[in-house]
Amino acid sequence: MNPIETRLMDLTGRVALVTGGASGIGRATAHALAAQGARVIVADINETGGWETADAIGTAGGFVHLDVTDEAAWCRALDYVISTEGRLDILANVAGIGLGGDFEDLALADWNRLIAVNATGPFLGCKHAIRAMAGSGRPGAIVNVGSIAATHAAPDLAGYCASKGALRMLSKSVALYCAHKGYPIRCNAIHPTYVDSEMLDPIAALYGSREAMVQAMAKLVPVGRLAKPADIAAAVVFLACDAAGMVTGTELFVDGGQTAGIAPSHFG
Numbered sequence: 001m002n003p004i005e006t007r008l009m010d011l012t013g014r015v016a017l018v019t020g021g022a023s024g025i026g027r028a029t030a031h032a033l034a035a036q037g038a039r040v041i042v043a044d045i046n047e048t049g050g051w052e053t054a055d056a057i058g059t060a061g062g063f064v065h066l067d068v069t070d071e072a073a074w075c076r077a078l079d080y081v082i083s084t085e086g087r088l089d090i091l092a093n094v095a096g097i098g099l100g101g102d103f104e105d106l107a108l109a110d111w112n113r114l115i116a117v118n119a120t121g122p123f124l125g126c127k128h129a130i131r132a133m134a135g136s137g138r139p140g141a142i143v144n145v146g147s148i149a150a151t152h153a154a155p156d157l158a159g160y161c162a163s164k165g166a167l168r169m170l171s172k173s174v175a176l177y178c179a180h181k182g183y184p185i186r187c188n189a190i191h192p193t194y195v196d197s198e199m200l201d202p203i204a205a206l207y208g209s210r211e212a213m214v215q216a217m218a219k220l221v222p223v224g225r226l227a228k229p230a231d232i233a234a235a236v237v238f239l240a241c242d243a244a245g246m247v248t249g250t251e252l253f254v255d256g257g258q259t260a261g262i263a264p265s266h267f268g
């Protein structure tokens, strides 16, 4: 990255909270925000992984236990951030779960869990982060990690698609709410394709090996590969920084072209 780009994405002095920071995209996001100068509080139900990420970041990192489905826990986590860091500038809602299978066998408990973690969690995060950010008068940014499943349905992922569709419209509504209120807080969503993270471990088992899964999935992505967690983290950094100051209520597909068009061959 050249010096001009580095300045554009500078986050020195900003305080960020990253949910799901113990693993995959959240961990990469925590590192990427810290690399741009932010102080980063990792939030997760996985304490061991969360502390590992925070420790790897070093003095700019911290950890707070947070179950994103629990409103009281959000209040405690944000109280902790404000009391230790003095403010919150960036919220990255990355925590999420994936469950799939035959729609007729989708258990109500699994549906409820998908909605709770993937939609209610970000809702609670947005609600309480806005309260924490609005009073500061400083620019705030919320970045919600959705999925291409937010806009493209799959027969074996109905609950996941529904939860990400909800997240998509939540993000747009929050953006308009903040603008309407005159809060200098932006809210956007990122929709990744398949990302080679721990979330795909159970799917790899179904393919027999990770290599077989990666090979099969890569064929579905026009650029011919899965995304890396760092690919998604870079997009979070962009939407969180002042270079994206006019960007709110929108969505960024980080999908190697997967949702851009239709099948490549129509002439045999």
Ligand SMILES: NC(=O)c1ccc[n+]([C@@H]2O[C@H](COP(=O)([O-])OP(=O)(O)OC[C@H]3O[C@@H](n4cnc5c(N)ncnc54)[C@H](O)[C@@H]3O)[C@@H](O)[C@H]2O)c1
Pocket: 019, 020, 021, 022, 023, 024, 025, 026, 043, 044, 045, 046, 049, 066, 067, 068, 069, 094, 095, 096, 097, 098, 117, 145, 146, 147, 148, 191, 192, 193, 194, 195, 196, 197, 198, 199, 200
């Ligand atoms: N991996 C993919 O292929 C892919 C594709 C598109 C979108 N996404 C989305 O990206 C986000 C991150 O996925 P990932 O690939 O890094 O998955 P991951 O499984 O590697 O990480 C998810 C993290 O969320 C945490 N988490 C789960 N439930 C939580 C809860 N109730 N409270 C707090 N933390 C909780 C987990 O402990 C874990 O650290 C998710 O929202 C996912 O839906 C992933």
